[in-house]
Each structure stands twice: as C-alpha cells, then as structure tokens.
Amino acid sequence: MLMSETAPVKAQDTPIDELARICGQVRRDIVRMTHGAQSGHPGGSLGCTEFMVALYFRILQHDPAQWDMDGRGQDLFFLSNGHISPVWYSVLARSGYFPIKELATFRKLDSRLQGHPTTHEGLPGVRMASGSLGQGLSVAIGAALAKRLNGDDRLVYSLHGDGELQEGQIWEAAMFAAARKVENLIATVDWNGRQIDGDVDDVMPLGDLKAKWASFGWDVLEMNGNDLADVLRTMGNAHGRTGKGRPVVVLMHTEMGQGVDFMMGTHKWHGVAPNDEQAARALAQLPETLGDY
C-alpha cells in the first residue's frame, strides 16, 4: 500500500453531551425551517433528531469534505421517508456537507433543499430522491450490493417511517435482502406509531412488527430512538451484527414531535408547519446551542 494513499475515513468521536447540544440546535432548525417555508413535516423530523444526530456525528464513517456520489470507503445513509427532510438537511449542514445558512432556502424557489430530498439539484450528502414512499430500502440494498462487489467493507444505513412499511415494495426488498444475504446493511424504522391520517393502528395496523421482520430473515433489534445513550449502545450492537449473513433492522421507538410539548402525543404535526405564535412557543422550549442559521 502506498504511503500517499488517503487515510481511511473514520467516524467522529463526538461526546454524548455535545450530541445533546447538537440535538437542541437541530430541533430549532426544524422548527425555523418549517415555519420559514410555512410547510413541511416537523413531527417526524423532531422525533428522529437523536438518531440522526448520533448517526452523523458519531456512528457514520464518513467525511463530508470527501463527498461524492459513489461514496467508496465511506458508510452510506439513505432516507427513505423523505418527508422528514428538515432533520436530514439540518444534520447534513451542521456536519459540514453544505453551508448552514442554506437551511433558510428550504422549500423555496431555486433551492437545493427541495421539499423532499433529491439528487437533481446536486445537494451534497444526498444520493437518492425520496418522498414517494417505500423505495429507499431497495436502493440501500443495491448500494450495499455494489459495496460487496467493490470489496468495500463499509456499511449502508437506511431510515424508514412506520407508516411507510405499508408499502408492498418494502417487503419485496426485505425478502430480497435476506435471500441474497445482504449483511452490510442496517435498516432503521421510526416506530412512532403515527402517520398522516392518524395512529398507525387505526389507519393500517402493522401487526407484530418485530416478528414480521424476523420471519423475513432479518436480525431485529429495538431501541428508544429518543434516548441518545440507547441509540449509541444499540447501533453499536447492530454494527457488531453485520457481516453475519443477515441484514439487520433496528426498530426505533420514538415520539413524533419530541421536544416541542404541543407537538407530542398526536399525529397532527406530521405535515403541518407552525405559525408565528406556535413557532415562538416551540423555540422558547429549545434554547439556541450552536447558533441559528
């Protein structure tokens, strides 16, 4: 091996109290972005904040400065439930993929921060369009297969909504990944129990979700997605279970709207932006930690 070869990309070693500080700022970003656009999806974004911050500031072996589409030698992440773009854009910007001030353009004309994520505008960090649900697991599997063919031992992560699991393509993909022993993949599910029309159990119950994934041949873990310590512990466990002939899925219990009291305990903030008064009330609960964009 040549000495001049680039050093392997590593994960950041952000301490947990710093992760918590970042979460506070990301939540402010989510509220301010959806308020600024007067549209977007704050509920699921707030609920996935701990997971996404832990992923980008601790778990992923990635280097925003070396971003390219293929991502060889780096872990890849695919957001399948693209409507929670606010939390993704915030962690991408705050971890260095693009200027933080660009968050102000969310959902506005001529922005790279489209309502749902896309590669079309060339936003660094995004490798696949998502929004039409149920497609991201298949894409993540394909990317994992490419890594296998390339002899690249880094991992592929994906995130899915629980309502999204009602899409049939998810289960086509689940069957395929187990059959083809896609062992370099960790899928995660935002199991908040709510979707746009109401509670998942009322709209279209998922049944025994853990048993479903297990019966499809996946290694299944559960965690509290709003508890940073549990997220770090369980994702570390998931990492240790890769490379053993089975895909891994982490079912993540979260609270939609976590961190903003009036957005919690309901499905109503799935896809509704706060007005001026609501945004002020939300931001009063979320002290600025890293500086607003």
Add this chain to the structure above:
Amino acid sequence: MPTFSVRAHKDTRSGFGAGLLALGEANNEVVALCADLTGSLKMDAFAQKFPDRFFQCGVAEANMMGVAAGLTIGGKIPFTGTFANFSTGRVYDQIRQSIAYTGKNVKICASHAGLTLGEDGATHQILEDIGLMRMLPGMTVVVPADHDQTRQATLAIAEIDGPVYLRFGRPKWPVFIPEDLPFTIGKAQTLVQGKDVSIFACGHLVWQALQAAEMLAQKGVHAEVINMHTIKPLDVEAVLGSVGRTGCAVSCEEHNRYGGLGDSIAQVLALHAPRPQEFVAVNDTFGESGTPDQLLIKYGLAPSDIVSAAERAIRRKG
C-alpha cells in the same frame, strides 16, 4: 429500390441476450437483474457466466428497479430484464423517482413488447410503454429493428451515462438490417430513399415498412423508409430532411397511436414544417390472444395497412 436479404429469422430478445453476454465479458461494472424471466429474456448465459454479477429478484419488479438504482451508487451499470409491461407500467413510479429523476445509470431492458407477444393476450401486450418512458425527462428510448441491431443497441446503451429504455420482442423475425450500416443511438437509418412519402418505423414494423415500400414501388410510388430505432432523443434532422423532400409522412409502430413514435414525429412536423402525416399504430385499444401475424393484420399493422396509409398521406399533399 434496394432489396434486403434476410440473413436469418431470430428473436430480438436473443440479440439482447447476446449483447448482454458480450458486455459482461468486456466490462466488469456491468451487472444484470431479472424478475423470474431469465429464460424468456435470454439472460441465462450472463447469469451462468457471471453469477456474482447477476441478481435474481423473483417476481418483485418494484424492488428490482430500486436495487438497480442503488447499484449505480458505487459505479455499477445495471441492466434490468423483464417483460415490457412489468418493466414500465408496473413500476412507473419506481422508475420515475429512483431512476429518472435521479439520473441513475440504469438500463431498463424490456422484452415481449407489443402485440407480437401473441397468445398471452392483452394483460401482457403493453402498447403504452414507449409513451410512458418517453415522457420521463432524461430517459433515452431505443426500439431496435432486428436481432443483430438489438445486440448492437445493447452494447451501445452501456456507453450512455444515464437511464435508458430498450424495447424488444418475442417472435422470430427477419434479420435484415445491412451489417455494414453504422448504428448510433439518436441517428436514424435511411434504408430506402424515395421522393413520394417518408415512412418512419421502429422495431418489428421496420420490416413491415420495407415490405410496404416494395408494394408501393410496384405501383410506381417511391417511398423513403427510415428506421427510427431511437425514439428519444428523436433524430429531428432526419425527420425534417426526409419530409422536406417527400412532403408527407407515415409513422409505423407496434404501440398505441398515442404517445409513441407517431406523436414524436408529429410534434417535430407541427413545430417546424407542418405536412400531412398518417399513423400506422394500434387504434387506442387493447390487444388479444392470437399469433403475431394474425394480430398484426387484425390491428392494422400489416404491410398493406402501411401502403394504404402512404397513399392517404400522398393524396393529402394536395
């Protein structure tokens, strides 16, 4: 007019299989996916020779399209294979979001297109696929005319960086395109020169158009026959150049009269040089079971239908 010697009768899908095998040997980045139709798509040889680069997806086309999109991330060049109906209509949103909108380098290879699928009937005889694919921004749409050209096209689309729809068929069909004729994506092939009418055709209908041109020649009508193997991007210069000389057009396709080659040509003529055009296509209906020859006659895609259309177009020149 020149005569075209028929070298053999071969199915265009076998041309795809031969091209895919050659690509597998030439390029390690080429991978293939199939949804339980490996034999029908003639992908067996690739699957056997390159088992690590072949992915059997089962009867799950939506997932296949997504996996193909993902494989491009890391530099692979995926070729998906299934029937045309399951390659397009069944998975339109997967293609739209995960392949076309994202500009992924996926080659969607579709067999058993059109009426000549035959006895399986209308559930499988998609006549709307060219339109569906042509409407997607950035999608290249290729419909080769015979076995050897399908092989050439399979090799050629691997060189394009972006999504491609390659449409071919099931029946054994004349192999007649001269071997020394250059094949370039986006460049139409003028097979016969003529001064009275321009006959534009794609796929199996190119052979029908040549038969029609011979019948017209016996009546003293000199038809120009152009193989429009690429529907998108359309060879606008070829259309305008030919119609500029002949003054009228006939389009021929194994497809609904809406959305396909005919519409593509009509748009060019309407924008640049309005001239009479007649459409040889399926008249906004579904197909049915039957032999390919029976169906081509019943649905108005026989050489005699092209002759009639050419005569109508010539009369309309006024």
